[in-house]
Amino acid sequence: MDRNKLLKLTETYGSPLYVYDTDIIKGQYKKITSAFSKVKRVKINYAAKALSNINILKVFNSLKSGLDTVSIQEVKLGLLAGFDPKNIIYTPNGVSLKEIEDVAKLGVQINIDNLSILELFGQNNPKIPVCIRINPHIMAGGNSKISVGHIDSKFGISIHQVPHIKRVVENTGMRINGIHMHTGSDILDIDTFLRASEILFEVAKQFDNIDFIDFGSGFKVPYKTGDISTNIEELGTKLSKRFNEFCKEYGKELTLMFEPGKFLVSQSGYFLAKVNVIKQTTSTVFAGIDSGLNHLIRPMFYNSYHQIENLSNPKGRERYYSIVGYICETDTFGSNRRINEIAEDDVLCFHNAGAYCYSMASNYNSRYRPAEVMLYNGKDYLIRKRETFDDIIKNQIEVSL
Numbered sequence: 001m002d003r004n005k006l007l008k009l010t011e012t013y014g015s016p017l018y019v020y021d022t023d024i025i026k027g028q029y030k031k032i033t034s035a036f037s038k039v040k041r042v043k044i045n046y047a048a049k050a051l052s053n054i055n056i057l058k059v060f061n062s063l064k065s066g067l068d069t070v071s072i073q074e075v076k077l078g079l080l081a082g083f084d085p086k087n088i089i090y091t092p093n094g095v096s097l098k099e100i101e102d103v104a105k106l107g108v109q110i111n112i113d114n115l116s117i118l119e120l121f122g123q124n125n126p127k128i129p130v131c132i133r134i135n136p137h138i139m140a141g142g143n144s145k146i147s148v149g150h151i152d153s154k155f156g157i158s159i160h161q162v163p164h165i166k167r168v169v170e171n172t173g174m175r176i177n178g179i180h181m182h183t184g185s186d187i188l189d190i191d192t193f194l195r196a197s198e199i200l201f202e203v204a205k206q207f208d209n210i211d212f213i214d215f216g217s218g219f220k221v222p223y224k225t226g227d228i229s230t231n232i233e234e235l236g237t238k239l240s241k242r243f244n245e246f247c248k249e250y251g252k253e254l255t256l257m258f259e260p261g262k263f264l265v266s267q268s269g270y271f272l273a274k275v276n277v278i279k280q281t282t283s284t285v286f287a288g289i290d291s292g293l294n295h296l297i298r299p300m301f302y303n304s305y306h307q308i309e310n311l312s313n314p315k316g317r318e319r320y321y322s323i324v325g326y327i328c329e330t331d332t333f334g335s336n337r338r339i340n341e342i343a344e345d346d347v348l349c350f351h352n353a354g355a356y357c358y359s360m361a362s363n364y365n366s367r368y369r370p371a372e373v374m375l376y377n378g379k380d381y382l383i384r385k386r387e388t389f390d391d392i393i394k395n396q397i398e399v400s401l
Protein backbone atom coordinates (compact mmCIF):
# COMPACT_ATOMS: atom_id res chain seq x y z
CA MET A 1 0.00 0.00 0.00
CA ASP A 2 1.02 3.57 -0.67
CA ARG A 3 3.28 4.91 2.06
CA ASN A 4 1.85 8.42 2.01
CA LYS A 5 -1.67 7.13 2.34
CA LEU A 6 -0.73 5.22 5.48
CA LEU A 7 1.00 8.29 6.91
CA LYS A 8 -2.05 10.39 6.18
CA LEU A 9 -4.31 7.89 7.92
CA THR A 10 -2.04 8.02 10.97
CA GLU A 11 -2.37 11.80 10.99
CA THR A 12 -6.14 11.62 10.68
CA TYR A 13 -6.87 8.84 13.14
CA GLY A 14 -3.86 8.94 15.45
CA SER A 15 -1.42 6.29 16.54
CA PRO A 16 -1.22 3.39 17.11
CA LEU A 17 -3.63 2.36 14.39
CA TYR A 18 -4.75 -0.75 12.54
CA VAL A 19 -5.62 -0.35 8.85
CA TYR A 20 -7.29 -3.06 6.73
CA ASP A 21 -7.41 -2.96 2.96
CA THR A 22 -10.50 -4.87 1.88
CA ASP A 23 -9.31 -5.09 -1.75
CA ILE A 24 -6.65 -7.51 -0.50
CA ILE A 25 -9.29 -9.53 1.37
CA LYS A 26 -11.40 -9.75 -1.79
CA GLY A 27 -8.36 -10.82 -3.82
CA GLN A 28 -7.48 -13.60 -1.39
CA TYR A 29 -11.08 -14.82 -1.29
CA LYS A 30 -11.10 -14.93 -5.07
CA LYS A 31 -7.81 -16.84 -5.15
CA ILE A 32 -9.13 -19.61 -2.98
CA THR A 33 -12.50 -19.92 -4.70
CA SER A 34 -10.85 -19.95 -8.14
CA ALA A 35 -8.48 -22.72 -7.05
CA PHE A 36 -11.49 -24.93 -6.32
CA SER A 37 -13.67 -23.84 -9.23
CA LYS A 38 -13.78 -27.42 -10.57
CA VAL A 39 -15.76 -28.54 -7.54
CA LYS A 40 -19.50 -27.96 -7.90
CA ARG A 41 -20.23 -27.07 -4.32
CA VAL A 42 -17.55 -25.12 -2.46
CA LYS A 43 -18.01 -23.14 0.71
CA ILE A 44 -15.34 -20.94 2.28
CA ASN A 45 -16.08 -20.15 5.90
CA TYR A 46 -13.98 -17.23 7.11
CA ALA A 47 -12.51 -17.93 10.57
CA ALA A 48 -13.87 -14.98 12.52
CA LYS A 49 -11.33 -15.16 15.31
CA ALA A 50 -8.55 -13.91 13.04
CA LEU A 51 -10.13 -10.46 12.75
CA SER A 52 -13.60 -10.06 14.15
CA ASN A 53 -14.61 -6.46 13.55
CA ILE A 54 -18.24 -6.55 12.44
CA ASN A 55 -17.47 -4.53 9.29
CA ILE A 56 -14.91 -7.09 8.18
CA LEU A 57 -17.52 -9.80 8.78
CA LYS A 58 -19.95 -7.80 6.63
CA VAL A 59 -17.39 -7.71 3.83
CA PHE A 60 -17.18 -11.51 3.96
CA ASN A 61 -20.95 -11.81 3.97
CA SER A 62 -21.10 -9.61 0.87
CA LEU A 63 -18.62 -11.97 -0.82
CA LYS A 64 -21.01 -14.88 -0.09
CA SER A 65 -18.52 -16.39 2.32
CA GLY A 66 -19.67 -18.42 5.28
CA LEU A 67 -18.36 -17.90 8.80
CA ASP A 68 -16.36 -20.20 11.05
CA THR A 69 -16.86 -19.44 14.74
CA VAL A 70 -15.45 -20.77 17.99
CA SER A 71 -17.65 -19.08 20.60
CA ILE A 72 -21.29 -18.10 20.98
CA GLN A 73 -20.16 -14.48 21.00
CA GLU A 74 -18.59 -14.89 17.56
CA VAL A 75 -21.83 -16.49 16.39
CA LYS A 76 -23.77 -13.47 17.66
CA LEU A 77 -21.36 -11.10 15.92
CA GLY A 78 -21.88 -13.05 12.69
CA LEU A 79 -25.66 -12.81 13.01
CA LEU A 80 -25.37 -9.09 13.73
CA ALA A 81 -23.23 -8.74 10.59
CA GLY A 82 -26.11 -10.26 8.63
CA PHE A 83 -24.98 -13.85 8.12
CA ASP A 84 -27.70 -16.42 7.62
CA PRO A 85 -27.29 -18.88 10.53
CA LYS A 86 -27.14 -21.64 7.92
CA ASN A 87 -23.89 -20.10 6.71
CA ILE A 88 -22.27 -20.18 10.12
CA ILE A 89 -20.40 -23.16 11.46
CA TYR A 90 -19.53 -23.39 15.14
CA THR A 91 -16.36 -25.30 15.97
CA PRO A 92 -15.72 -24.92 19.67
CA ASN A 93 -13.27 -26.75 21.87
CA GLY A 94 -13.79 -27.39 25.54
CA VAL A 95 -17.07 -25.48 25.84
CA SER A 96 -20.13 -26.55 27.79
CA LEU A 97 -23.06 -28.58 26.45
CA LYS A 98 -25.25 -25.61 27.37
CA GLU A 99 -23.38 -23.21 25.09
CA ILE A 100 -23.48 -25.71 22.22
CA GLU A 101 -27.24 -26.17 22.66
CA ASP A 102 -27.74 -22.39 22.80
CA VAL A 103 -25.88 -22.03 19.52
CA ALA A 104 -27.87 -24.90 17.97
CA LYS A 105 -31.08 -23.04 18.86
CA LEU A 106 -29.83 -20.14 16.72
CA GLY A 107 -29.87 -22.45 13.69
CA VAL A 108 -26.11 -22.62 13.30
CA GLN A 109 -24.24 -25.73 12.08
CA ILE A 110 -22.70 -27.47 15.10
CA ASN A 111 -19.31 -29.17 14.91
CA ILE A 112 -18.53 -31.38 17.90
CA ASP A 113 -15.02 -32.42 18.85
CA ASN A 114 -15.45 -34.90 21.68
CA LEU A 115 -17.40 -38.10 22.30
CA SER A 116 -18.85 -37.16 25.65
CA ILE A 117 -20.63 -34.02 24.41
CA LEU A 118 -21.57 -35.78 21.17
CA GLU A 119 -23.45 -38.41 23.14
CA LEU A 120 -25.20 -35.89 25.42
CA PHE A 121 -26.05 -33.58 22.53
CA GLY A 122 -27.40 -36.49 20.49
CA GLN A 123 -29.58 -37.70 23.34
CA ASN A 124 -31.09 -34.25 23.89
CA ASN A 125 -31.32 -33.21 20.23
CA PRO A 126 -31.53 -36.28 17.99
CA LYS A 127 -33.13 -34.22 15.21
CA ILE A 128 -30.28 -31.72 14.88
CA PRO A 129 -27.60 -33.00 12.49
CA VAL A 130 -24.03 -32.36 13.59
CA CYS A 131 -20.59 -32.33 12.06
CA ILE A 132 -17.77 -34.16 13.79
CA ARG A 133 -14.25 -32.89 14.15
CA ILE A 134 -11.75 -35.65 13.51
CA ASN A 135 -8.13 -35.61 14.58
CA PRO A 136 -6.27 -37.41 11.77
CA HIS A 137 -2.99 -37.38 13.75
CA ILE A 138 -1.10 -35.98 10.84
CA MET A 139 1.27 -33.06 10.98
CA ALA A 140 1.21 -31.18 7.74
CA GLY A 141 4.23 -29.11 8.76
CA GLY A 142 4.85 -25.98 10.76
CA ASN A 143 5.52 -25.52 14.44
CA SER A 144 3.83 -27.37 17.27
CA LYS A 145 2.65 -24.18 18.94
CA ILE A 146 0.13 -23.67 16.18
CA SER A 147 -0.29 -27.31 15.20
CA VAL A 148 -3.35 -28.91 16.71
CA GLY A 149 -3.49 -32.18 14.75
CA HIS A 150 -0.81 -34.20 16.52
CA ILE A 151 -1.44 -37.19 18.76
CA ASP A 152 -1.42 -35.23 22.04
CA SER A 153 -3.61 -32.46 20.74
CA LYS A 154 -6.72 -31.49 22.71
CA PHE A 155 -8.61 -30.94 19.45
CA GLY A 156 -10.84 -33.36 17.62
CA ILE A 157 -12.02 -36.93 18.06
CA SER A 158 -9.26 -39.40 17.35
CA ILE A 159 -9.47 -41.25 14.10
CA HIS A 160 -9.18 -44.42 16.17
CA GLN A 161 -12.46 -43.65 17.94
CA VAL A 162 -14.65 -43.76 14.84
CA PRO A 163 -16.26 -47.05 15.96
CA HIS A 164 -17.31 -45.28 19.16
CA ILE A 165 -18.77 -42.37 17.17
CA LYS A 166 -20.82 -44.85 15.17
CA ARG A 167 -22.11 -46.42 18.36
CA VAL A 168 -23.15 -43.00 19.71
CA VAL A 169 -24.97 -42.30 16.45
CA GLU A 170 -26.78 -45.61 16.64
CA ASN A 171 -27.72 -45.23 20.28
CA THR A 172 -29.05 -41.68 19.95
CA GLY A 173 -30.52 -41.77 16.43
CA MET A 174 -28.69 -38.56 15.57
CA ARG A 175 -27.35 -37.79 12.11
CA ILE A 176 -23.78 -36.87 11.21
CA ASN A 177 -23.99 -34.40 8.32
CA GLY A 178 -20.36 -33.36 8.03
CA ILE A 179 -16.79 -34.51 8.64
CA HIS A 180 -14.23 -31.93 9.68
CA MET A 181 -10.56 -31.61 10.41
CA HIS A 182 -8.38 -28.65 11.28
CA THR A 183 -4.80 -29.62 11.99
CA GLY A 184 -3.69 -26.05 12.60
CA SER A 185 -0.40 -26.62 10.91
CA ASP A 186 0.81 -24.81 7.84
CA ILE A 187 0.10 -26.62 4.58
CA LEU A 188 3.54 -26.61 3.03
CA ASP A 189 3.67 -30.17 1.85
CA ILE A 190 0.57 -30.69 -0.25
CA ASP A 191 1.00 -34.45 -0.41
CA THR A 192 0.93 -34.68 3.38
CA PHE A 193 -2.26 -32.65 3.38
CA LEU A 194 -3.75 -34.93 0.75
CA ARG A 195 -2.89 -37.93 2.96
CA ALA A 196 -4.84 -36.34 5.80
CA SER A 197 -7.71 -35.78 3.34
CA GLU A 198 -7.71 -39.49 2.47
CA ILE A 199 -8.23 -40.20 6.15
CA LEU A 200 -11.26 -37.89 6.15
CA PHE A 201 -12.68 -39.67 3.10
CA GLU A 202 -12.27 -42.99 4.92
CA VAL A 203 -14.24 -41.59 7.87
CA ALA A 204 -16.86 -40.03 5.61
CA LYS A 205 -17.54 -43.39 3.96
CA GLN A 206 -18.63 -44.79 7.29
CA PHE A 207 -21.56 -42.36 7.59
CA ASP A 208 -24.29 -42.81 5.06
CA ASN A 209 -25.84 -39.37 4.76
CA ILE A 210 -23.31 -36.58 5.05
CA ASP A 211 -23.60 -33.25 3.22
CA PHE A 212 -20.12 -31.81 3.45
CA ILE A 213 -16.46 -32.38 4.21
CA ASP A 214 -14.61 -29.53 5.90
CA PHE A 215 -10.84 -29.54 5.45
CA GLY A 216 -10.20 -26.78 7.98
CA SER A 217 -7.37 -24.42 7.31
CA GLY A 218 -3.59 -24.23 7.38
CA PHE A 219 -3.10 -21.96 4.40
CA LYS A 220 0.19 -20.25 4.89
CA VAL A 221 0.94 -16.75 3.65
CA PRO A 222 4.38 -15.14 3.36
CA TYR A 223 5.45 -12.95 6.27
CA LYS A 224 8.89 -12.16 4.91
CA THR A 225 10.60 -12.24 1.55
CA GLY A 226 11.62 -15.78 0.70
CA ASP A 227 8.89 -17.36 2.87
CA ILE A 228 7.20 -20.36 1.33
CA SER A 229 3.45 -20.12 1.13
CA THR A 230 0.83 -22.74 0.39
CA ASN A 231 0.64 -23.43 -3.32
CA ILE A 232 -3.09 -22.98 -3.47
CA GLU A 233 -3.39 -23.65 -7.19
CA GLU A 234 -1.65 -27.00 -6.83
CA LEU A 235 -3.74 -27.88 -3.79
CA GLY A 236 -6.86 -26.81 -5.69
CA THR A 237 -6.05 -28.94 -8.71
CA LYS A 238 -5.12 -32.06 -6.75
CA LEU A 239 -7.75 -31.96 -4.03
CA SER A 240 -10.58 -30.97 -6.40
CA LYS A 241 -9.88 -33.98 -8.58
CA ARG A 242 -9.80 -36.31 -5.62
CA PHE A 243 -12.87 -34.71 -4.04
CA ASN A 244 -14.91 -35.09 -7.23
CA GLU A 245 -13.86 -38.75 -7.46
CA PHE A 246 -14.91 -39.27 -3.87
CA CYS A 247 -18.35 -37.72 -4.46
CA LYS A 248 -18.91 -40.23 -7.28
CA GLU A 249 -17.83 -43.08 -5.04
CA TYR A 250 -20.05 -41.82 -2.25
CA GLY A 251 -22.96 -41.34 -4.64
CA LYS A 252 -23.78 -37.76 -3.67
CA GLU A 253 -22.67 -34.23 -4.54
CA LEU A 254 -21.00 -33.12 -1.32
CA THR A 255 -19.89 -29.62 -0.38
CA LEU A 256 -16.17 -29.02 0.00
CA MET A 257 -15.44 -26.60 2.81
CA PHE A 258 -12.44 -24.69 4.09
CA GLU A 259 -12.19 -22.25 6.98
CA PRO A 260 -9.18 -20.00 6.50
CA GLY A 261 -8.46 -17.02 8.71
CA LYS A 262 -4.89 -15.96 8.15
CA PHE A 263 -4.95 -16.56 4.40
CA LEU A 264 -7.89 -14.24 3.93
CA VAL A 265 -6.96 -11.32 6.18
CA SER A 266 -3.29 -11.38 7.23
CA GLN A 267 -1.88 -9.38 4.33
CA SER A 268 -4.74 -6.89 4.36
CA GLY A 269 -3.60 -5.44 7.69
CA TYR A 270 -1.08 -2.72 8.55
CA PHE A 271 -0.24 -1.75 12.07
CA LEU A 272 1.07 1.79 12.44
CA ALA A 273 2.91 3.01 15.51
CA LYS A 274 4.99 6.05 16.39
CA VAL A 275 8.50 5.98 17.75
CA ASN A 276 8.67 7.40 21.28
CA VAL A 277 12.36 6.96 21.95
CA ILE A 278 15.65 5.92 20.39
CA LYS A 279 17.93 4.34 22.94
CA GLN A 280 21.51 3.28 22.41
CA THR A 281 22.80 0.55 24.68
CA THR A 282 26.05 -1.35 24.77
CA SER A 283 24.68 -4.00 22.41
CA THR A 284 22.09 -2.44 20.11
CA VAL A 285 19.98 0.57 19.21
CA PHE A 286 16.42 0.29 20.43
CA ALA A 287 13.50 2.04 18.83
CA GLY A 288 10.71 2.13 21.42
CA ILE A 289 7.23 2.65 20.02
CA ASP A 290 3.88 3.77 21.43
CA SER A 291 2.62 0.18 21.52
CA GLY A 292 3.59 -3.20 22.87
CA LEU A 293 2.52 -6.80 23.35
CA ASN A 294 -0.86 -5.39 24.40
CA HIS A 295 -1.56 -4.51 20.76
CA LEU A 296 0.38 -7.06 18.74
CA ILE A 297 1.46 -10.12 20.66
CA ARG A 298 2.32 -12.52 17.85
CA PRO A 299 6.10 -11.83 17.82
CA MET A 300 6.32 -12.53 21.56
CA PHE A 301 3.72 -15.31 21.70
CA TYR A 302 4.56 -17.29 18.58
CA ASN A 303 7.95 -15.88 17.74
CA SER A 304 6.40 -14.77 14.49
CA TYR A 305 8.03 -12.38 12.09
CA HIS A 306 6.36 -9.16 10.99
CA GLN A 307 8.15 -7.01 8.47
CA ILE A 308 8.76 -3.52 9.90
CA GLU A 309 9.18 -0.45 7.71
CA ASN A 310 9.92 3.18 8.52
CA LEU A 311 7.29 5.14 6.61
CA SER A 312 8.66 8.52 7.64
CA ASN A 313 12.13 8.13 6.17
CA PRO A 314 11.94 5.76 3.21
CA LYS A 315 15.16 7.02 1.62
CA GLY A 316 17.15 7.14 4.85
CA ARG A 317 20.31 5.14 5.31
CA GLU A 318 19.63 1.59 6.48
CA ARG A 319 20.76 0.81 10.03
CA TYR A 320 20.18 -1.97 12.54
CA TYR A 321 17.53 -1.67 15.23
CA SER A 322 15.65 -3.65 17.80
CA ILE A 323 12.05 -2.55 17.79
CA VAL A 324 10.49 -2.76 21.24
CA GLY A 325 7.26 -1.79 23.00
CA TYR A 326 6.43 0.36 26.02
CA ILE A 327 5.08 -2.47 28.19
CA CYS A 328 6.88 -3.44 31.36
CA GLU A 329 7.81 -6.82 29.97
CA THR A 330 10.29 -7.78 27.32
CA ASP A 331 8.17 -7.03 24.30
CA THR A 332 10.42 -7.18 21.28
CA PHE A 333 8.74 -6.86 17.90
CA GLY A 334 11.92 -7.51 15.98
CA SER A 335 15.63 -7.79 16.78
CA ASN A 336 18.50 -6.63 14.68
CA ARG A 337 16.31 -5.43 11.84
CA ARG A 338 17.74 -3.43 9.00
CA ILE A 339 15.47 -0.39 8.66
CA ASN A 340 15.79 3.09 7.13
CA GLU A 341 17.22 5.38 9.80
CA ILE A 342 14.68 5.96 12.57
CA ALA A 343 14.14 9.18 14.50
CA GLU A 344 11.75 9.92 17.35
CA ASP A 345 8.18 10.59 16.07
CA ASP A 346 8.72 8.52 12.92
CA VAL A 347 5.85 6.20 11.97
CA LEU A 348 6.67 2.52 11.66
CA CYS A 349 4.51 0.11 9.73
CA PHE A 350 4.13 -3.57 10.67
CA HIS A 351 3.02 -5.78 7.81
CA ASN A 352 0.73 -8.83 7.94
CA ALA A 353 -1.22 -7.21 10.75
CA GLY A 354 -4.65 -8.44 9.68
CA ALA A 355 -4.83 -11.83 11.38
CA TYR A 356 -4.55 -12.47 15.12
CA CYS A 357 -3.34 -8.97 15.87
CA TYR A 358 -6.20 -6.70 16.97
CA SER A 359 -8.26 -9.76 17.93
CA MET A 360 -5.60 -10.71 20.50
CA ALA A 361 -5.12 -7.18 21.88
CA SER A 362 -5.56 -6.46 25.58
CA ASN A 363 -5.50 -3.65 28.12
CA TYR A 364 -2.34 -4.82 29.86
CA ASN A 365 -0.60 -1.98 31.70
CA SER A 366 -4.01 -0.25 31.58
CA ARG A 367 -3.32 0.92 28.04
CA TYR A 368 -6.02 1.61 25.48
CA ARG A 369 -6.63 -0.68 22.57
CA PRO A 370 -5.97 1.08 19.25
CA ALA A 371 -8.41 2.31 16.64
CA GLU A 372 -9.20 0.34 13.47
CA VAL A 373 -9.71 1.76 9.99
CA MET A 374 -11.08 -0.07 6.97
CA LEU A 375 -10.39 0.86 3.36
CA TYR A 376 -13.38 -0.06 1.25
CA ASN A 377 -13.89 0.90 -2.40
CA GLY A 378 -11.26 3.60 -2.14
CA LYS A 379 -12.63 5.23 1.01
CA ASP A 380 -11.42 5.03 4.59
CA TYR A 381 -13.80 4.32 7.45
CA LEU A 382 -13.13 4.40 11.16
CA ILE A 383 -14.52 1.01 12.23
CA ARG A 384 -13.50 1.07 15.86
CA LYS A 385 -12.62 4.05 17.95
CA ARG A 386 -9.61 4.17 20.17
CA GLU A 387 -10.42 3.30 23.75
CA THR A 388 -10.54 5.91 26.47
CA PHE A 389 -10.08 5.89 30.22
CA ASP A 390 -13.79 5.04 30.58
CA ASP A 391 -13.13 1.68 28.90
CA ILE A 392 -10.46 0.91 31.45
CA ILE A 393 -12.75 1.48 34.43
CA LYS A 394 -16.21 0.69 33.07
CA ASN A 395 -16.47 -2.79 34.61
CA GLN A 396 -14.57 -2.07 37.76
CA ILE A 397 -16.66 -1.72 40.89
CA GLU A 398 -15.22 0.64 43.39
CA VAL A 399 -15.71 -0.45 46.96
CA SER A 400 -15.56 2.20 49.65
CA LEU A 401 -12.87 1.17 52.11
Ligand SMILES: *Cc1c(COP(=O)(O)O)cnc(C)c1O
Residues within 6 Å of the ligand: 047, 049, 050, 068, 070, 091, 182, 184, 216, 217, 218, 219, 259, 260, 261, 262, 263, 355
Ligand atom coordinates in the same frame (compact mmCIF):
# COMPACT_ATOMS: atom_id res chain seq x y z
C1 LIG B 1 -8.32 -20.81 14.04
C2 LIG B 1 -9.08 -21.75 13.25
C3 LIG B 1 -9.09 -21.65 11.86
C4 LIG B 1 -8.29 -20.63 11.08
O1 LIG B 1 -6.93 -20.91 11.02
P1 LIG B 1 -5.93 -20.02 10.13
O2 LIG B 1 -4.59 -20.55 10.43
O3 LIG B 1 -6.09 -18.59 10.57
O4 LIG B 1 -6.33 -20.15 8.72
C5 LIG B 1 -9.87 -22.53 11.18
N1 LIG B 1 -10.61 -23.48 11.82
C6 LIG B 1 -10.63 -23.58 13.16
C7 LIG B 1 -11.46 -24.63 13.80
C8 LIG B 1 -9.86 -22.75 13.91
O5 LIG B 1 -9.86 -22.87 15.25
